[in-house]
Amino acid sequence: MEKKLVYMFSEGDATMRNVLGGKGSNLAEMTKLGLPVPQGFVVSTDACNDYYADSETMSANLMDQVKANMLQLEGITKKSFENEENALLVSVRSGARASMPGMMDTILNLGLNDKVAAVMAIDNARLAYDSYRRLIQMYGDVVKNVDRDHFEKDIDTLKVKFNKDTEHDFTPDELLELVNLHKDTYLRLVKEPFPQDPFVQLTSAIESVFKSWNNTRAKYYRRMNNIPDEWGTAVTVQEMVFGNRNDNCATGVAFSRNPATGEDELYGEFLYNAQGEDVVAGTHTPLPISELAKSMPAQYKQFLDVSKQLEKHYHDMQDMEFTIDDHKLYILQTRAGKRTAQAAVKIANDLVKEGVIDKQEALDSLDVRIIDGLLHPQFDTDVVAKLEPIATGLPASPGAATGLIAFTAQKAVEYFDQGKPVILVRLETSPEDIEGMHISEGILTARGGMTSHAAVVARGMGKSCIVGSSDLIIRDNVMIVNNVEYHEGDQISIDGGTGFVYAGRIETQSATISEDFNNLLEWADEKAELKVYTNADSSEEIQVALEFGAQGVGLVRTEHMFFEADRIRAVREMILSTTPLQREIALRKILPTQREDFEKIFRTMKDKSVTVRYLDPPLHEFMPTTTQDIEELAEIMNMSSAEIRDVIRSLHEFNPMMGHRGCRLAISYPEIALMQTRALIEAAINVSNELDGITIKPEIMIPLVGDVKEFTYLASRIRKLADELIAEANISLEYMVGTMIELPRACLLATDIAKEVDFISFGTNDLTQMTYGFSRDDAAIFLKNYYDIGIYENDPFQTLDTVGVGSLIKMAVEKARAVKPNIKIGVCGEHGGDPQSINFFKQLHMDYVSCSPYRVPIARIALATTTK
């Protein structure tokens, strides 16, 4: 038997979403519920996939089944698709497994031709010609790629000729003239007449919907929303009902609750005597749905009931399309309604209160990517909707920001000191820019990927950030975009959630955590099996994370403790040292401030887990780069500039990411690790003494271990010193020494490593880099192309590559647990804050995920969400 590719609505239900698409399966479900749904059939997603697998051809099997189903539909409707008498007209619409609103194409009134129109016109000439002219326009646009402007021009011509404001005022004769004009336009541009055979129309329309699956905006939408290319789209073919038959008709869209606020009220718009496209096209101003209550109270009441029924049935707020055809209500579509973060939270709460859903369903109903908006300032959506971005980049850290352009960290600080808000605009950022980043409202870079320095640091700070905006040319303190120059001090605005850059100032609205949201977070915590820690480098960041519900700190990066202005000199002194003694003297200068930093962190975290990663970046990052800075350093160090340059040169690395960093640095200079140990343990001792009865439990994390011997070499020295300090202090203090697993080799040899370490934290950023063999900073340039041609569907630095990198992590977790069943295992890479990746970590039964402070609520929700 041939593979089944087409289904009548009556053959399906909501469980068949993968085959019938969202629209098709919901129409089938509503049919089952006995709701007033115009009947039809669905060409399945399998058919779409076969179409692509078979070099884009419509198979004979598919066409046979379409014909057979059309025959059935003729039976149900008692109309005919091929004869002009009592003609069956249909709509052809796309419907993927996941909702992709507006991304693909729709054609209405299919089946109309000269003869059918003429017969229809006998009864209702306006309906016949209005529908026909719409078909020619939509078909020309969707199937033949004729720019809609050509058809708009026809309309304009006749508007002038007939002296009418809009085509809706046209008489039937005038509409017929428009039909003829459209047909001429079609012939002129397509080089063939508008097809009169309804089956030719249908076949082409179905194929066009298939093709629209791979149009640029659909591909882009899929990538943004992690929708696999392989899903394909279904095509719904449905009997037309007419909102444009007469004045007893209407058509509209409505949400079962207010999608902006979440209020429990039918919310939507409609037009009298119109077709659905008019409502969304913006050419006519639709009326609020409440108007309908007055003009057609019975139909309004019926619709309201359907709306509540569907909400209860689907356990979610619905977005519905309806048409009233000569007093009779039809439901043309229902789906879960898109909503703002605020609305999502309120609706989830309300539905639980109303007993419609349980807490788990409430959590599952949240789109965590949207929830993120609750945690950051936002532009007013209405204001932004009217603006054209001047450039786009990667949305590296969400939130809206507005301020003056500063091209250097110094300039940013200067503006800040004058009380002016700043957007720091850089080719790329480096650790030297930290202070400038800290005081800026937002950060915009021309280079780098989602896990570049700017991106990682900005997320940590919860600061709006756009990176890798290749639209920007930055040189000599000018930013050039599309040949327009922007200078230091000019106003710009950026939205780190969308990656859009705007010229000028846009007001922002600050973030709020509502009681409703808090409820949800608490429900989430009840369900979650993993803890949520935070990656945070300072007590200020940790404070934010605690407020967001972090249960520990999974990653304190200590490099910032070396970069700050008051320490960098001692760090450079250390680097320029030629003996361990010199090095130790320099390090001793850093010790007190570093100890204070740790004390502040412990005071904030108290008895909660704090994992401190020892110095990680290669030393050259700490050396000055400008001539002036080099000369200053030479003066201070009593060396020549040439000597300083020699040292800088000697520190040069071809591939710093794969260079002398992480534990390799500590193995070369154990003094550094020992200074950090002293600072950390002394801080723990001091704060333990200070906060009576509270047990500080520091966790020391050694980065970039690739061989257990690297770990044991350092850990034995660290433990020896720590034990001595604890003994001297005559205090009982427990600490752990563990490692960050971020190299493929560490995963492969996790058995050996697990035997020696007290805990393991996966550094998934570097692990992803090494497993793929590409650097997050350099990959942006070719990854964009990879998405376009479909090699990758999403950024592996954002969403964990479960089959590759994930299989290494799984291997490591299994090996580690085999030798040490209770070993503490977590994730502190960027993926620790990504819902899809968190899902994977959940399956591995890790102990915690650690993410930047502003991702903590997202992670809490994600951990409690049912695996989909």
Added chain:
Amino acid sequence: MEKKLVYMFSEGDATMRNVLGGKGSNLAEMTKLGLPVPQGFVVSTDACNDYYADSETMSANLMDQVKANMLQLEGITKKSFENEENALLVSVRSGARASMPGMMDTILNLGLNDKVAAVMAIDNARLAYDSYRRLIQMYGDVVKNVDRDHFEKDIDTLKVKFNKDTEHDFTPDELLELVNLHKDTYLRLVKEPFPQDPFVQLTSAIESVFKSWNNTRAKYYRRMNNIPDEWGTAVTVQEMVFGNRNDNCATGVAFSRNPATGEDELYGEFLYNAQGEDVVAGTHTPLPISELAKSMPAQYKQFLDVSKQLEKHYHDMQDMEFTIDDHKLYILQTRAGKRTAQAAVKIANDLVKEGVIDKQEALDSLDVRIIDGLLHPQFDTDVVAKLEPIATGLPASPGAATGLIAFTAQKAVEYFDQGKPVILVRLETSPEDIEGMHISEGILTARGGMTSHAAVVARGMGKSCIVGSSDLIIRDNVMIVNNVEYHEGDQISIDGGTGFVYAGRIETQSATISEDFNNLLEWADEKAELKVYTNADSSEEIQVALEFGAQGVGLVRTEHMFFEADRIRAVREMILSTTPLQREIALRKILPTQREDFEKIFRTMKDKSVTVRYLDPPLHEFMPTTTQDIEELAEIMNMSSAEIRDVIRSLHEFNPMMGHRGCRLAISYPEIALMQTRALIEAAINVSNELDGITIKPEIMIPLVGDVKEFTYLASRIRKLADELIAEANISLEYMVGTMIELPRACLLATDIAKEVDFISFGTNDLTQMTYGFSRDDAAIFLKNYYDIGIYENDPFQTLDTVGVGSLIKMAVEKARAVKPNIKIGVCGEHGGDPQSINFFKQLHMDYVSCSPYRVPIARIALATTTK
């Protein structure tokens, strides 16, 4: 029962090498054979390892067993170790599992003290005091680290006082005075008197041997010879016999065959009336062993017989120590003799001919690292032995070379054109230096590791090369070593096999492949299950490899086909192109020469396998770096220098190794891969037509694939074009499209990849880099320290890391074979020429290993060698 740590000779045999060490197990074996061996016992390697495991303490159990065994030895020898009457004196010598000649310490005459000496002196005062003064000196040196110079000064003082040329002319009384002087010196420097208790002497001596396992030269030797740190050393305690008792005594060392030429003759040296150390010390000129035939014919005959018996017994040429004590011959040690490559080859052949060993044993007897010397020019060992190197570096590519220093490739070419031999001295080399490298005798760099650009290219060319010589400071066309300046045009000599750099000119002797060597290679091919291919980029290199027995080309790197002077301009034009069309026009200029290159290769290889890797390096490598070159290019391209610099800047990568290279480049610019396909397939067609009846079978290798979609994207386009070209040519031509697996992710996802590819070749260099997360160019700086402190024992870029990288390879091979059992699998990384790594590839039953031309014979031998 306590763990057994000490064994009498009579308790062991040759199979117990791991426990007793080489020396101990051979002494036990000779005891078993009934040969005249002074008896004794062996402190096992376990004891040494326990010593280190137990923070360097001599356990009570060990001391108990030493005492018990000493008691037994007293019984066997009927002498006493603690009483002065009939005193038992012993030697204490190191003996590791693998021979490490001269690396560890030895003490003779142990047990002597004032009383014992006095009693011995009654009988033979010269023997007593000569032995005693030697003990004090050796004990002081080995156990107490007293510099031998102090004792030499004592001797010099008395030589002057007694007016004697050497201490061997001292009378017994004078020797006694020397004993007393040595005792004073000992007391002065050690701050305690020379120990009189024989057991104190013994315990300290054993401990010193243990300690000597970890002295710097032993550690260095182990690393050079891939001897694991965990093996530990055994300690042999053996009854002293005396070659210095009287004139009827002699002591010496001899090889059962000539170790330099392999001739079948007893070859060695001896001294009358002396102890073993005198023979090796160089203070006395020993006599050739043939002298002994005249003076002591019976003992000589007996020794010759023992020598033949041991050869037959051990199936190998022996290196023996003997002593004749008052007419009686004793064998003190036997072991396989070190030999030159020439000798090794001749001996292996002769022993097969004599029926002593079979072909497999002959192959197993070869030390492939030494055999390498046969394939490259060498310095005269006698000349070099007398020279002090001015610097050392990593021995990147073997062979001796001598010539004028050139600091740039241009200068090298200039000298070459004047007929002067050149050593190219660079901070590091880059692809731009290729021509200069090609015409140089040898290459010396200050930076880089064993698989840096210079190293890889030099090995490919079979050219002497030393890299990463951190002793060198190179700036402003001066090389400074230890404050001595060397200028362009100065003579230097380098030995790429040892890593030694010499000032001045040293004559080289050219390489020869003897008939004997050819025999062995042919025997090897009979045994080998894997084929040996070569990595070679030009028909010239391939010719060399064919002469060395390569059966195919496993890797043609095509980047050189873009770098050559006549093409680089077109390549730059391509890079500066802004449209695919411009790019194609530029590529079309490269096509004809690239096609010619491939034609030459096919003409050379005929129907043998040729695997061509498509362009791999990032594009910035092809751009000019000097201002002058940039200006020239700007002029040619009709662009401004600033624009060229903008392009160069835009190509900059933070980590080029992990950047836009390999297949990523071809995916961005499919035109490049298609041009290469056209050049390759057209060349194959042309040469097929030219060489009637010969089937050319090109293999296209796509590098750096991390996801099967990368491969399929390119392969489908490549196959389409190739098929078109073949169809047009109306010829039957088969080709393969495969991939280089060099990323961890490709190993993890090998199932998917194997389904699509025609073959797999492991690029182990990059795979090692990514798995360890360090770059071969940057790692040298910390790897040195890693060896010193014992984190790694050898360079993972030289010898495959079987537990880490190897486990990924194994996984990939298994996954690939599971879905495509007959898929062709090989290795084309540097490890393909490393015997230890080859061993691993053998176990995975790969189809071939591919290595640089000059490693082909080594690989052939290694493949046939029994796994040890």
